[in-house]
Amino acid sequence: xxxxxxxxxSRYGRVWSWxxxxxxxxxxxxxxxxxxxxxxxxxxAAKIRASMFEAPKARLFEFLWxxxxxxxxxxxxxxxxxxxxxxxxxxxxxxxxxxxxLLELSKQTSRASxxxxxxxxxxxxxxxxxxxxxxxxxxxxxxxxxxV
Numbered sequence: 001x002x003x004x005x006x007x008x009x010s011r012y013g014r015v016w017s018w019x020x021x022x023x024x025x026x027x028x029x030x031x032x033x034x035x036x037x038x039x040x041x042x043x044x045a046a047k048i049r050a051s052m053f054e055a056p057k058a059r060l061f062e063f064l065w066x067x068x069x070x071x072x073x074x075x076x077x078x079x080x081x082x083x084x085x086x087x088x089x090x091x092x093x094x095x096x097x098x099x100x101x102l103l104e105l106s107k108q109t110s111r112a113s114x115x116x117x118x119x120x121x122x123x124x125x126x127x128x129x130x131x132x133x134x135x136x137x138x139x140x141x142x143x144x145x146x147x148v
Contacts, residue, residue, distance in 0.1 A: 018068050019064065019065055019066035019067060019068055019069070020063075020064070020065040020068075020069045020072055020136065020138075021062060021063070021064050021065075022062070022063040022064075022127060022134060022136075023060060023061070023062050023063075023147070024060070024061045024062075024063065024127060024129060025058050025059070025060045025061075026058045026059050026060075026061075027058060027130055028057065028058050036048040036049050037049075059146055059148060060146070060147040060148040061144060061145070061146055061147065062143075062144070062145050062146075062147050063094075063127065063142040063143075063144055064142055064143045064144075064145075065136060065138045065140055065142050065143075066140070066143070067140075068117070068138075069136050069137065069138040069140075070106060070110065070112040070117070070122065070137040070138055070139070071106060071110070071112075071136075071137045072134060072135065072136045072137070073102065073134070073135040073136075074132050074133075074134050074135075075132065075133045075134075075135075076131065076132065077128070077129065077130070077131055077132055077133050080133040083095075083097070083100065086099060087099060087100045087101060088100075089126070092128075093127065093128045093129075094125070094126070094127055094128075094144075095125065095126040095127075095128070096123070096124075096125055097123075097124035097125070097126065100124045102124055102135055102137065103122060103123075103124040103137060106122060106124075106137045107122065112137070112139075117139055118139060119139065120139050120140070121139070122137055122138070122139060123137070123138055123139065123140075123141070124136070124137055125138065125142065
């Protein structure tokens with residue numbers, strides 16, 4: 001999956017606030033030649049190699065945290081660490097943590113807590129993409145919709 005991140009102001013009630021919008025396009029594997037560089041001239045091999053990772057019919061999803069999120073953290077997936085016990089989560093590419101080190105760190109290093117900014121407890125969500133892992137700490141569930 002590839003992703004784009006926008007942080008934009010929006011009017012929520014009577015106050016302007018900062019929301020987080022993440023757009024994720026799924027990558028659909030396309031079967032191609034085993035070794036394009038061996039089998040084709042360099043110009044054609046480069047086009048074939050590039051087309052193996054593009055999918056014109058790939059779906060595009062939007063994750064929207066509004067009115068705001070507490071924090072977000074983007075890691076290169078090469079260096080990201082798979083959650084280990086005692087961290088607990090559900091999901092595969094979109095994870096919802098019931099306990100995580102990042103959630104505890106957010107409580108210790110910010111003013112965010114179970115009571116503030118509310119209305120619910122802090123939650124940790126993670127989106128795993130092809131090159132990035134995006135962790136979001138928020139009090140609200142994201143609104144998820146399919147754009148294309």
